[in-house]
Amino acid sequence: MEQAALKKMRTKQIAISNLFVGLMIIIFFMLIQIVKIQLTHFLFCLGILILIQGILGFIRKGTTKSFIPILEQVAIYEKEKLGKEWEKEKRLDHVWKIILSVIMFIQSFTLQNVDNAFSDVDPALIIFLFLMVLAILNISMLFRFRKIDRSTVGELTGYTKESNIMAIALGFFMAIVIFIFIVIFILP
Template identity: 35%
Template sequence: MNSIQSMRRKQLVYTNFLLVLSVFIYFITINILKLQMGLFFLSLGIIIFVQSIYGLLKKNSTKSLIPIYEQVAEYEKEKMGNEWYRQRRMGFLANLVLSGIMFFQAYVNRASTDNMSFLDLRFMLIMMAILLITVNIGLFFHIKKVDRSVSIVDFKGYTCKSFSIAIVVGLVMGVLFTSFTLFFLFISATLSRSQSF
């Protein structure tokens, strides 16, 4: 039991650290390169698409560059049975759909001259906080479900249920992200106009 708790703590630490690091590097890159809206969504789409294809090519392998994730995958694969395979496939397919949405946004914003360099520290911290809260809540419920289950039967229908919730949360996140982005674009444009007078 202690080894499982230790594994889960490491999983949470690594997940949060990598999430913060990835967001920080991405937003710094955006500000340095001054990516326009179209290129911003295109780059996101490419990253998600590559991750999806890599996951599909791995199929059911638990191998990972980060040992703790490999350990978690092996543990959950053994405990969840067939539902583990379904969850992985659904995850990769969901990422493919998400990459398609990003490519569509890139196409819609292809003529936009607005760039993402307006993103400041406040914006990054707000978005990071929302992302961290959402990811950690989802991870908490997943860990609770897996660790407290005593039989493979307990996971019947788990993938469909969890992905239905994920879709709703994803839509809410999308609305929040779009709202914050438009708000900061509006503020940035207003400040630029006021400084020009």
């Protein structure tokens, strides 16, 4: 793929990803504030959705189909570029979705006796978390684009393992940053 077309495709991918995450966060907070959905019900429904995604991913393995045409184009490009690593990455992605759904179910059942704490959440925390999610999404996408777009198929061997280790490390770092933000700004 030539450089101009690749840049245009990646720009559209970033825009759609940011729009999707922004809409999901807005829907999440509307459900909490307007519909007054309980945290346990929300986590349970979210766990079901993520579990369905993971199971469907295993059933439809190897497919690049997507409802959004640009994401299908990206999947086709990355499948060509990554080769066997793409299959490994998708399989591991589905495993992580199933693990995440189990965590959501566990949280749903453990928090059944807790009052709905979302109504008491400070708006500063909500804005901070929203900005953190967008920052993590964009930074991780830019690193991914750089690694995939500038490499050849042979150079991408082991990419899945490397990217998952980096994701886990980044997750721990972000958890620490969020914890520090809560302790400094929210708790006092």
